[in-house]
Structure formats: structure tokens, C-alpha cells
């Protein structure tokens with residue numbers, strides 16, 4: 084089979100299946116302070132020397148804030164019938180609460196209208212890591228008031244765009260927000276405080292519940308939660324490694340899904356955090372129960388895990404699979420993990436509707452030659468993971484769409500522009516877009532197997 088033959092499975096996805104691509108505001112927009120927008124914690128973090136590789140910032144990024152019309156045309160040329168993006172909270176509420184910045188609302192309304200004109204279904208993420216700086220100054224996600232701030236912000240967007248946008252996501256990857264921003268400190272706001280991280284996670288869950296409730300009050304019917312999920316395979320069948328994998332599974336995969344579906348945290352959280360784990364009351368736990376209308380699954384890789392008491396707080400460490408291919412993020416290429424995690428959700432949480440809201444890979448790209456960029460590894464990653472998604476469909480998973488991460492090469496947080504996930508290249512100098520071979524492959528797969536627009 085030539086590398087250009089789209090190798091989707093024999094059975095096509097269900098009717099109405101969404102074939103999309105995903106981005107987020109701070110990673111692609113640029114112009115972070117334009118038209119009355121306020122600074123976010125990522126604007127501040129990126130401008131803090133030493134926090135981001137090469138001291139890259141999102142000041143320009145993909146310049147999507149100016150080029151959004153061109154980018155919608157690009158999506159249409161790829162044949163996408165859906166597009167997942169996030170709203171920069173501080174464009175809407177420059178101080179995080181209070182005064183609404185109409186120019187910020189207008190930007191997203193114009194974007195949504197352009198998508199709808201092209202028959203592209205918008206999927207709107209309310210929060211993709213860029214908290215208004217003004218709210219961080221008031222305690223940020225560690226503040227008891229943060230769920231209320233978020234619900235109010237969400238309500239403004241529900242009222243402004245609820246007649247056009249049908250698919251909403253409250254939070255992107257609450258685990259990464261918590262672990263990156265408050266435990267390991269590699270992401271904004273850069274704290275390293277286990278007890279604070281447990282409180283932040285709890286407030287994020289309260290915020291999801293509050294924004295879900297305010298959405299239902301506005302008649303919004305499909306509100307999801309996007310979570311990064313990563314199968315944890317024990318390195319051996321020793322009890323120590325099995326327990327380590329179970330702890331890391333609880334820590335990464337169940338810390339947020341168990342509360343929203345069951346109103347309780349995984350038992351291992353107390354073991355992992357020890358005295359840093361707050362003493363939540365039964366009513367506080369029950370208040371977290373807010374089953375999403377769909378689960379957004381962000382899948383990249385799996386981990387092989389062995390016990391390691393020195394690797395705190397989980398007491399477990401990843402074991403690199405040196406004989407297997409890895410991406411430029413040093414993540415093992417493991418398509419079967421996508422099938423496994425989708426089947427796991429089906430079994431554990433009662434077969435909820437699921438979208439793959441992120442899946443993709445960074446690789447060192449070759450230079451384009453005569454208008455062609457032959458990103459073979461990314462194309463192979465895409466093909467193998469589309470097949471893995473199809474295997475989950477055959478297992479009866481209620482999978483309703485696939486969003487490639489990412490439409491464009493963009494700002495990869497603490498890696499800056501050094502890691503490129505785009506199906507479309509963005510020139511580092513003039514930001515010219517160029518569809519890579521992986522993008523052409525995706526377009527052909529959509530034509531052959533997609534529901535079309």
C-alpha cells in the first residue's frame with residue numbers, strides 16, 4: 084500500500100462523524116493584548132526569562148488573530164467538517180471578571196460564523212490554560228472563588244455564542260493544568276506545591292460542575308470535559324510494579340474522571356499525597372459529580388511503569404521502551420493505547436459519547452522542497468492512530484469524532500516553537516502556511532471515509 088493511500092479501516096465511521104483539527108488560543112493567536120484584551124498567566128510566564136525554551140513567547144505565534152480567515156479557508160481545503168479551538172478568557176474579561184470586552188467577543192463570533200459558512204462544526208474549549216493574570220493575582224485556581232469566576236465567564240460565552248456553537252468543553256486537561264502548573268512547575272503559573280495542587284484540582288472540578296450547571300441553565304445541551312489519558316502498563320508482573328502502575332493510573336487517568344462520574348476521588352490519591360491530601364467532606368465530594376455529555380480524549384502515548392520510591396509523589400517511574408519508535412517529545416508511538424483507553428472509558432464510565440479531541444505527534448520536520456513537506460513519521464502516526472480509533476468503533480465505543488493535534492505548528496508551551504505538531508507547517512519567519520504530506524493524507528482519508536461537509 085503506497086504511503087499516500089489513506090488506510091482507514093474497512094468499516095467507515097458512523098454518519099455525522101466529525102473529522103477535525105484542534106488548536107488553542109495562546110498557542111496560535113498571537114496579539115495577546117490586542118483590542119482591549121488583558122494579560123494571561125501565559126503572557127506573563129512566557130515573558131519570564133528561563134521559563135520557555137529560547138525564551139519564545141506567544142506574542143505572534145501563528146498570527147491567527149490576523150490570519151483567521153485564511154486559516155478557515157485552509158480548514159475547508161483540508162475537508163474538515165469540525166474545528167476545535169479555545170477562547171482566551173482575558174480577551175472576553177480583561178480583568179477576569181466584571182467588564183466585558185466586546186471586541187474580544189466579536190473576534191470569536193466572526194470566527195464561528197466563518198466556520199459555519201464553510202460547514203465546519205465549531206467545538207469551543209472555554210479554558211485551555213490561559214487564566215487572566217488579574218485572577219491569578221487574586222489566588223487563581225487555588226482561590227475558593229475560582230469556580231464562580233469560571234461559571235460567570237462561561238455564561239457570557241453561552242449567551243454570546245450558544246445559538247451557533249453546539250459542542251462545548253469546559254476545561255482542557257485539568258490534570259496537566261494541575262500537575263504542570265502547581266506540582267511540577269513547568270507550566271504557568273509555575274508553582275511546586277503538592278497541597279496547593281490538590282486544592283487546585285478540586286476547584287477545577289468545582290468549576291467544571293459550575294460551568295456545566297450554568298450551561299444547562301442557558302439551554303446548552305452538549306458540554307464535555309477534555310482529559311489527557313495515558314494507559315499505564317506495569318514493567319513487570321511484580322506486585323510493586325502492578326501497584327505503581329495502578330497508582331499512576333489513578334493519578335493521571337482517574338483523578339478527574341472518577342469525581343465527575345462517581346462523585347469520589349480514586350482511593351490512591353490519599354496514598355500518593357499523604358498529609359497533603361485535604362480532608363474533603365462527603366458533600367464536597369458529591370458536589371463534584373457532574374457527568375459530562377461527552378468525554379474529550381486527548382491521547383498521545385502510554386507509559387510503561389515500574390515502582391520507584393524516589394520518584395515522588397507517585398512512587399512510580401516511566402521506563403523508556405528503547406526498542407520502540409518515539410516522537411520528538413520522547414513519547415512512545417503506541418497506537419494500541421488509543422484503542423485500549425477508549426475501551427476502558429466505555430467499560431468504566433458506562434459507554435459515554437466520546438470524541439478524540441487531541442491526537443498527534445511532534446517530529447523533526449524536513450525542510451519543504453518544491454512546495455512539498457514529506458513528514459513521513461507524522462503521516463504514519465496519523466494512519467496508525469486512525470486505525471486504532473476504528474478498532475475502538477468496532478468494539479462498540481460511542482466515538483463521534485477525531486480532532487488531530489494540531490492544525491498548525493504552534494507554541495508548544497515550555498518548548499516554545501521547537502516542537503511541531505502541525506498538519507500544516509507555519510514558517511518561523513513569515514508564518515506562511517504549507518500543508519504537509521500528513522495534512523494531505525488526512526484530507527484524502529476524510530474524502531474517502533468521511534461524512535464529508
Ligand SMILES: OC[C@H]1NNC[C@@H](O)[C@@H]1O
Nearest residue numbers: 107256381441488495504
Ligand atoms: O503536547 C501537545 C498538546 N497536548 N495537549 C494540550 C496541548 O495544548 C498541547 O499542545
Ligand SMILES: [Ca+2]
Nearest residue numbers: 354355396397
Ligand atoms: Ca507519595
